[in-house]
Amino acid sequence: MESMNLKPIMFLWILAFISIKGTYAEPQVNEYDIPQGKPPAFVTPGQTYRIASGATVILPCRITQPGSYVLAWKRGIAVLTAGPVKVSPDPRLRVLPSPTIEQPASSLGGVPELSGGGYSLELRDVRPQDAGDYICQLGTIEPKEIVHTLEVLVPARIHFVSHSGSVEVNQGQMIKMECRASGNPVPSVSWTRKNNVMPSGERSIQGLTMVIQHADRHTAGQYQCSADNGVGEPDTKHININVLYPPEVEVERTTVHTGIGLEAQLVCIVYAEPTAQVLWYKESTQLGITEQHATQTRGNRYTLTIRNVAPNDMGNYSCVASNIHGKSRGHIFLTGSATTAVFDSPSMGTDRDKYSLSWSVNSHSAIVEYRLFYRQQPRHHSAHHQHREDSNEFRNSRINGTRLVGMKPEWVSMNIAGPGVINPNYPGSNPPPYPGVTKQKMTYTIQNLQSATTYEVRVQAKNEQGWNKLSPVFHFTTRANDMENLIEPSAQPAVYGSNQGQSSNSNQIRPILTNIPYILSVCVYFLIN
Structure with missing residues (x-):
């Protein structure tokens, strides 16, 4: 059969050979055999x-x-x-x-x-x-x-991936992923991360290999290798990276303010792989589920709810999270004191010798007393100096009368009755209704201040649960004397070139000399500010 199939092909070859050479039997070429x-x-x-x-x-x-x-x-x-x-x-x-x-x-x-x-x-x-x-x-x-x-042109095709499916690594380990592809033209390979940027912060990385030096919980996710050469659709492969690590605990609020008879919620955010077991403690005592205490878990959010808060519920709480890789703890302080005071008065006063200060606090019970501290702003004031004052002056100094002795400049302190105190001068007066989350405002006018001077002030508030934290420093400045009143107009016009003119000039200079202290105070104010 094969020999029979070759006969037509051989015949065609012979015809082609004869037509090209002009003759098959005779090697000599005749001019009449060449096409004209x-x-x-x-x-x-x-x-x-x-x-x-x-x-x-x-x-x-x-x-x-x-x-x-x-x-x-x-x-x-x-x-x-x-x-x-x-x-x-x-x-x-x-x-x-x-x-x-x-x-x-x-x-x-x-x-x-x-x-x-x-x-x-x-x-x-x-x-x-x-x-x-x-x-x-x-x-x-x-x-x-x-x-x-x-x-x-051949579309890109990935023919090798170093990992398939899900890959588990321990925290701190290096991850190396490789992806190879073929096609014509030679495809380019890029790496991306589903719904996220790469650990380096880039949106994508080019190259056959991607390396993560130290894996952590932020490294976990689905990575995609894509090969593309412009022919057809890109080819893609996926690798899931799962990082195993000990719990990491964050607290939603380090201090939770509440009131007697109210409900308080303490929240810890826990990150862990595998999922951690979370236990709650008050001081060193583990809390169980009771009518007063309840726990709830939603994703990585763990909540301890304390119903009908009593005075002995105040104190330090902690959430302890643990898995096979380790343990971590978050601390929360439950208090019935007021929140830190927030000032809402303007920084520039309207009077030269007094200033009306206003602030507010949130409290679940009536504020019975405020403690106010103020002084002139020290020169070369800085945040570092303020931190030292927080840690030393107000912690270790003793209030002696109306001044804190031994400081330059001196802090002036005063106690102010709050709205929660029944005024004996007005029978039948009562504090606002409590308990409940309430914003309580207070105003106070500080007297006998110097004009064109910057002061700093801090406030503490006290309710039935005690004093709250001292507020951050608030600065205000008293109004300066009016500049137009510093120089009085002359009663007579100046006459130059005579004794009378000299006398008139001296009369004009005299008001200026008498007001030099005021002028100097204004200059000091602008130098300080």
């Missing part, structure tokens, strides 16, 4: 074709005046076609006759002549192995040919 006229030439230039895998490509080959010359397609040493006959057994190949070309009009009739021709090569379902050079050859005495180069 001008030898044909190629109309189609050689080109490069970039075709996607699976597509169809047509390689053109057109010549002028083919005459009896044979046009053949070759790839390497393999002959694909000879004239209109397909020699290759590949069913994807097909020979297509090229259209004739129009020659210029003849000098006799003025009618264009149709001549030329050729054969194009069609290749269907292009595959990567089809890439290479395709030669269209004309069988002249010295063969002429054109070369078409076929580049097959």
Whole structure:
């Protein structure tokens, strides 16, 4: 069967050989055996074709005046076609006759002549192995040919990923992920993270390898490797990174303010992998679930609810979270005292020798007393100096009368009755209704101040649960003397060049000299501020 199938092919080869050489039996060439006229030439230039895998490509080959010359397609040493006959057994190949070309009009009739021709090569379902050079050859005495180069574009495909599915690592370990891909052109590989940026803060990282030096809880997530070369859709693979680490505890509020008979909620935010067990303590006593104490968990939010708060419920609480990798603790202080005072008065006063100060606190019971401290602002005042005052002056100093002795400048202190005190001068007066979260405002006017001077002030508030924390420093400045009143107008006009004029000038200078202390105070104010 195979020998019978080769007979037509061998026959075609013989015909092609005879037509090219002119004769098969006689090696000598006779001028009458050579086709007459001008030898044909190629109309189609050689080109490069970039075709996607699976597509169809047509390689053109057109010549002028083919005459009896044979046009053949070759790839390497393999002959694909000879004239209109397909020699290759590949069913994807097909020979297509090229259209004739129009020659210029003849000098006799003025009618264009149709001549030329050729054969194009069609290749269907292009595959990567089809890439290479395709030669269209004309069988002249010295063969002429054109070369078409076929580049097959192959979509990017990831053929290797270092990890598959989910990967677990311990905190602090290094993570190295690798992703390799193939395709034509060579694809580029990039890394992204689902719904998040990369641990380095970048949106994506280019390269076959991605390294995370020290894994932590912020490293966990789904990472995506993408390969793209512009042909078709990018190819992607996913890697899930799960980092195992001991609990990390954050408290929602370090101090929780409440009132007697109310409900208080203490909240800890716990991060852990695997999930941590969380226990609640008051001082060193573990709390269980009772009618008064209840716990709740939502995600990584752990809440301790204390119902009907009693005086003995005040104090230090802690949440202790633990898993197989370690343990951590968060501290919360439950108090019935008022919140820290917030000042809402303007920083610039309207009077020269007094200032109306206003502030507010949140308290679940009536404020019975305020303690106010004020002094002139020290020179070279800084946050560092303020911190030292917080830790030393107000902690260790003793109030002696109305001044804190031994400080420069001296702090002046005073106690002010709060609205929660029943005024004996007004029978039937009562404090506002309590308990409940209430914003309690207070005003007080400080007397006997110096004009154009900056002062600093702090306040404490006391309710039935005791004193709250001392407020941050608030600064205010008293009004300066009016500048237009510093110089009095002269009663008589100045006359220059006479004794009378000199006397008038001295009269004008005298009011200025008497007001020098006021002028100096204004200058000091602007230098300080």
